[in-house]
Amino acid sequence: MSKKRLSVVVTRRLPDPVETRLSELFDVRLREDDTPMSRAELSEAIKDADVLVPTITDTVDAALIGQAGERLKLIANYGAGVDNIDVATARQRGILVSNTPGALTDDTADMTMALILAVTRRMPEGMAMMQKGDWAGWAPTALLGGRISGRRLGILGMGRIGQAVARRARAFGMQIHYHNRRRLHAETERSFDATYWESLDQMVARMDVISINCPHTPSTFHLMNARRLKLMKPDAVIVNTSRGEVIDENALTRMLRAGDIKGAGLDVYEHGTDINPRLRELDNVVLLPHMGSATMEGRIEMGEKVIINIKTFDDGHRPPDQVVPSML
Template sequence: MPQKKPLVVVTRKLPDAIETRMMELFDTRLNLDDKPMSKADLIEAVKTADVLVPTITDRIDAAILSQAGPNLKLIANFGTGVDHIDLASARQRSVTVTNTPGVLTEDTADMTMALILAVPRRLAEGERLLRSEKWNGWSPTHMLGHRIWGKRLGIIGMGRIGQAVARRAKAFGMSIHYHNRKRLHPELEAELEATYWESLDQMLARMDVVTVHCPHTPATFHLLSARRLALLQPHAYVINTSRGEIVDENALTRMLGRGELAGAGLDVFEHEPAVNPKLLGLDNVVLLPHLGSATIEGRMDMGEKVIINIKTFADGHNPPDRVLASMF
């Protein structure tokens, strides 16, 4: 007798090829209009599904998991970060959680490097000036920015993405510095020509550009607090393509507005999709709508990992990308 296909509920619209493959392999319920699910929708999903496939926009908290039916055994997250899932509650209910690590490293590092280049060179300001038809032509002192060659880059979080950023920045002639929970192996540190700082405070005070690449956890919430942002020199730039909650957005906005920091490049925000309206009025900030992993190739790779995790689990094996609560 053929094995029953697991009921898989997908919370957002995924690439067509991924959805087609999921429908071939599983009993799949799709979200074709891509409207974010309400809390009531998510509760109904966990009550009925064998497998839930959420994204970063879905908060799978303890209250929702408390309503889960007996058949829910796997949450196969479409994405790397899992700060929107209550891992402890999932573990208590014997629900396995998987994610999609590794496939977004290069895309996110590319976006980070783009911001590192764009903010000091005032690229967004220049583009807005042209569109406003107010440009009067070249002059020796017009819209002067700063070169990044020779500048100190401080990387907060030296995992896959942090290392990929280091390789790019090194090629642009930047001096690489980093703070991490654990120091890199000496060979890797030498390859990246990276200087380790055990003290984040001391590193921040000496950097020209600071970029954030750590997960959002209770320990990293407002890691860049008002106090730590105040350690940065006035000519420094802050780049964040990780999670908005890691930076005290109100403090950052105040400092940028007062000229206490030179600028910022932000792809993520503390209260997404809401953006601090004062940020929107600042010229020294480049703001992007969470595009760090937004490539066709990246989304396809994410979908393939989700499928592999579900299929492996349904076949009675441990999926390759299990997330352990103790990891965060």
């Protein structure tokens, strides 16, 4: 007798190849339209599912997990971050949590470099001028930006993505500096010719560009707060392709408006889609709609990791990308 298929609920539309493979392997309930599930829909979905496949737009907190049926045994997150999931409560309930690390590394690092270039070379201002039809021709002093070669890049969070950013930045001739919970092995550090700063304050005060590449945890919330942002040089820029909560967005907005910071490139925001309207008005800011991981290749690879995690679990083994509270 064949084994009964796992009941899997997917909360958002995923690329077609991923949905097709999920349908081949599991008793899967797919999303009809590309909108987030409501709280009520999520609550209903986990009552009789074996596996939930949420995304960053789904808040799977203690209250929601408490409504799960006895069958729910795996939350296979479609995304590298798990700050949308109460991992500790899930573990207490005997529910495993997995994620998709590494799938987005290169895509996010590419976007980080794109933002660094866009801000320092004032690309949005040039684009706006062209779209308005205001360009009167080349001029020696028009839209003068800055060269990134030789500039000091301070990477906050030297994990997979931080290191991928460092590799790219070195190719552009930037000097690599970093702050991390743990110092890299000497050999890895030498491969980037990187300078480690135990004190984040000291690093921030000396950098030309700050790149946020750390996850959002209780210890990184507002890590770049008003006091620390004030340490930045007036001609420095900051980019964030990680999590919006790491930067105090209101403080950043005030400093950008006052000219205390040269510019910013943001792909993520502290309050999701509720972005400070004063931030939108600034010419020295590049704002993107959380598209750092938006490549077809990356999104399919994420789906493949989700499938491997579910299949491994279904075969009675530990999912290769299991997340436990001690990792956070």
